Amino acid sequence: xxxxxxxxxxxxxxxxxxxxxxxxxxxxxxxxxxxxxxxxxxxxxxxxxxxxxxxxxxxxxxxxxxxxxxxxxxxxxxxxxxxxxxxxxxxxxxxxxxxxxxxxxxxxxxxxxxxxxxxxxxxxxxxxxxxxxxxxxxxxxxxxxxxxxxxxxxxxxxxxxxxxxxxxxxxxxxxxxxxxxxxxxxxxxxxxxxxxxxxxxxxxxxxxxxxxxxxxxxxxxxxxxxxxxxxxxxxxxxxxxxxxxxxxxxxxxxxxxxxxxxxxxxxx
Amino acid sequence: xxxxxxxxxxxxxxxxxxxxxxxxxxxxxxxxxxxxxxxxxxxxxxxxxxxxxxxxxxxxxxxxxxxxxxxxxxxxxxxxxxxxxxxxxxxxxxxxxxxxxxxxxxxxxxxxxxxxxxxxxxxxxxxxxxxxxxxxxxxxxxxxxxxxxxxxxxxxxxxxxxxxxxxxxxxxxxxxxxxxxxxxxxxxxxxxxxxxxxxxxxxxxxxxxxxxxxxxxxxxxxxxxxxxxxxxxxxxxxxxxxxxxxxxxxxxxxxxxxxxxxxxxxxxxxxxxxxxxxxxxxxxxxxxxxxxxxxxxxxxxxxxxxxxxxxxxxxxxxxxxxxxxxxxxxxxxxxxxxxxxxxxxxxxxxxxxxxxxxxxxxxxxxxxxxxxxxxxxxxxxxxxxxxxxxxxxxxxxxxxxxxxxxxxxxxxxxxxxxxxxxxxxxxxxxxxxxxxx
Numbered sequence: 001x002x003x004x005x006x007x008x009x010x011x012x013x014x015x016x017x018x019x020x021x022x023x024x025x026x027x028x029x030x031x032x033x034x035x036x037x038x039x040x041x042x043x044x045x046x047x048x049x050x051x052x053x054x055x056x057x058x059x060x061x062x063x064x065x066x067x068x069x070x071x072x073x074x075x076x077x078x079x080x081x082x083x084x085x086x087x088x089x090x091x092x093x094x095x096x097x098x099x100x101x102x103x104x105x106x107x108x109x110x111x112x113x114x115x116x117x118x119x120x121x122x123x124x125x126x127x128x129x130x131x132x133x134x135x136x137x138x139x140x141x142x143x144x145x146x147x148x149x150x151x152x153x154x155x156x157x158x159x160x161x162x163x164x165x166x167x168x169x170x171x172x173x174x175x176x177x178x179x180x181x182x183x184x185x186x187x188x189x190x191x192x193x194x195x196x197x198x199x200x201x202x203x204x205x206x207x208x209x210x211x212x213x214x215x216x217x218x219x220x221x222x223x224x225x226x227x228x229x230x231x232x233x234x235x236x237x238x239x240x241x242x243x244x245x246x247x248x249x250x251x252x253x254x255x256x257x258x259x260x261x262x263x264x265x266x267x268x
Numbered sequence: 269x270x271x272x273x274x275x276x277x278x279x280x281x282x283x284x285x286x287x288x289x290x291x292x293x294x295x296x297x298x299x300x301x302x303x304x305x306x307x308x309x310x311x312x313x314x315x316x317x318x319x320x321x322x323x324x325x326x327x328x329x330x331x332x333x334x335x336x337x338x339x340x341x342x343x344x345x346x347x348x349x350x351x352x353x354x355x356x357x358x359x360x361x362x363x364x365x366x367x368x369x370x371x372x373x374x375x376x377x378x379x380x381x382x383x384x385x386x387x388x389x390x391x392x393x394x395x396x397x398x399x400x401x402x403x404x405x406x407x408x409x410x411x412x413x414x415x416x417x418x419x420x421x422x423x424x425x426x427x428x429x430x431x432x433x434x435x436x437x438x439x440x441x442x443x444x445x446x447x448x449x450x451x452x453x454x455x456x457x458x459x460x461x462x463x464x465x466x467x468x469x470x471x472x473x474x475x476x477x478x479x480x481x482x483x484x485x486x487x488x489x490x491x492x493x494x495x496x497x498x499x500x501x502x503x504x505x506x507x508x509x510x511x512x513x514x515x516x517x518x519x520x521x522x523x524x525x526x527x528x529x530x531x532x533x534x535x536x537x538x539x540x541x542x543x544x545x546x547x548x549x550x551x552x553x554x555x556x557x558x559x560x561x562x563x564x565x566x567x568x569x570x571x572x573x574x575x576x577x578x579x580x581x582x583x584x585x586x587x588x589x590x591x592x593x594x595x596x597x598x599x600x601x602x603x604x605x606x607x608x609x610x611x612x613x614x615x616x617x618x619x620x621x622x623x624x625x626x627x628x629x630x631x632x633x634x635x636x637x638x639x640x641x642x643x644x645x646x647x648x649x650x651x652x653x654x655x656x657x658x659x660x661x662x663x664x665x666x667x668x669x670x671x672x673x674x675x676x677x678x679x680x681x682x683x684x685x686x687x688x689x690x691x692x693x694x695x696x697x698x699x700x701x702x703x704x705x
Contacts, residue, residue, distance in 0.1 A: 067461060070539060071353050074461040098462050112455065116429075117467040119453045121384035126391050130382075134461035 056250030087259035151178035193224035288615035309577030310628025318636035318667035337507035344541025354540030355502030374401040375503035381456030396493030415448030415472030419489040422469040432492035433471035459499040597704035617689030639667030
C-alpha cells in the first residue's frame, strides 16, 4: 500500500525523459508486487499460525470455563479434542449436573449429547446465534472458526511498536458474499512470539461488540500459546466468559471414527 | 298566524299523503324497480354490517377469551426482551385473588428452547400454564385438534424423574412430523446457566390460536417448567379475566394501583423493571384499531351503497316529475301552493323509501339470520382458518345481527333518498305554469 503511494508520487514529480520514467515505474511496480507477494505470504502464514495455535493437526486439551453474568455465575471444566478445523468434540466434566454433556462439531454441524435423557440433538441453523453452554460464545463461534479464512479478507494494518510491544495488527473484513456475523475483526499479535493478545469484534455497522483478551502465555511444542481467553461483551460490562486451558497436547493419536455420533453417545 | 298556517297544512296532509301514495302506483313497474334497487342496497348494507359485527365479535373473543385475557401483568424487561429473570413473585396471585374476588387470574411462564424429535430440531417458545387456573381465564386449553389435553406427568422414569406431557401448536406438529404420543426433547439454557434438558411426551396438538404459538409454541405445566428451567422465584405473566368486561378501564386502574403498592411494600430486583398492567386493547393494538375502524367502515360503505341505490331513486323522481309537468302546471294554475306540491313530491320519495326500508330490512334480516346460523364457510380452502393482525380466525365467517344496525341502515337510506329527491323536487318550485301547459 505504501509502495503504491510512492509510485504515484514518483510519477507526479518526475519530469525526466519518458524512458527513464518508464524504467522507474517498472522498477517500482516490480518492487510493490514483490513486497505485496511477501506481505500476502506473511499474512497467510500469520493467519494460519493463529488458526492452528490451539489446535495443531490434532489436539487434546482440558480447560475450565467460567461465565459471569448479571444473573448467575458458573464455572465448568471441559475436555476437548480436535482434528484440523473441521472436527472437534467438547465434553463437560464438571459440574455434576451438566456432566457428560458433549458437543460434537463436524464441519458446519453441531450436535449435543444429553446424558440425562440419553439423546443426541442437532443444533438447527436457526439456533446458531444462541449461547453455547450458557457462555457468551455462540454456537456460531464454534462453526465460523473453521471458515474464517474463507469468509474474511485479512491484511496487516499495523506493524511496529504499540504500548511498548512490537506487534502486528491484522484487520479482517468479510468477503462480499460471505454469511458472517462480524463486520470487522481486529487482532493484535506480538511480533516476537507470534501469539495473539487481543481481538476486537465489530458488527456490520462498525459498532464495537466484544473484546477478547489473551494472556497467560505458555510455550508448548515450540509455540507460544495463550492459556487464558477472556471474552467481554461490550454492552454488558459486568459480564464475561473466561476460558483457561489447564493443559493442551498436540499431535495426539485419534481414531478415524472418533468424531462421530456413535462416539458422541458412547463417551461418558 | 303561524298556528293557522300549520293547521292548514295538517288539514291538507291526508289528501297530500293520499295523492303521493296513489302517484307512486301510477307507474307500478318503475316504482317496483326503484324499490327493489333501494331494498337491494339496504340488504347489502345490513349483510355487510352483520358480517363486520360478526367478525368484530369473533375478533374480540379471540383477542380476549382464547389466549390473551382482558388484562395482563408483566414486568418491563419481560415486555421488552422476554427477560427470563423478570419474574413477579408467586405471592401476588394470592394477594390479588383476596383483594379482587370478581376476577380470574392465571400465571404463565415463558422460555426459548430447542426442540428435537427423531430427525428434526427447531427453535421453540416454551409456555407454561397452570391448567386449572388457565381454564378459568382463557379457552386456550380447550382448542384441541388431536389428542387429549393433559399436562400432568406421563410416566415416572426409573431414576425418579418425571416425564411430563406437552401440548404443541399445529404448524409445529406438522413441521416436525409429530403426533400425540410422540416423544420430544427440549434443550434450553436454564435460569442458573446450566443446560436444561428433558424428554417429553406429546399429549395433544392445539388448533391455531395465534400464529406465533401455532408455529413454535410448546405448552407445559408450571411444575414441568420449573424442573426444566430451575426458575422457581416467580412467573412472567398474569392473564386476568374480568367477570364484567365493561369495567375494563376501572379495574385496570385499581389493579395497577394495587400492584404498585405491592412493589413498594416488597421491592423487586431492579433489572427486571416495574410491573406493567395492560388491557387487551393495549396488548393487541392492531385489533383495537381495527374495531375503531370497522364502525366508520360501515358508515362509509353504507353511504356508497345507498348513494348508488338512491341514484335510481333520483332518476325515478326526475322522470315522474318530467312526465307530470303538465299536470303540475294545472294544479298550480288552479291555485295549489308550490310548497304543498313540493311536499307531495317529497312524500312520494318518502313512501318509496319507507316501502324499500320495510322490504329491505325484512330481506336483510332473513339473509343475516341465515349468515348468523350458517356463516360463510371457507374451511374447504382454508382448513386452519386465516390469520389477520396476529390473530387466527376460524374459517367460518359468521354474521351477527345487531337490531340497531338495521335501524341505522334504514335511517341512513331514508335520509339519503330524501336528500336525493330534493333535486327533482326543486324543479317544481321553478315550474312556470304558463310554459308547461
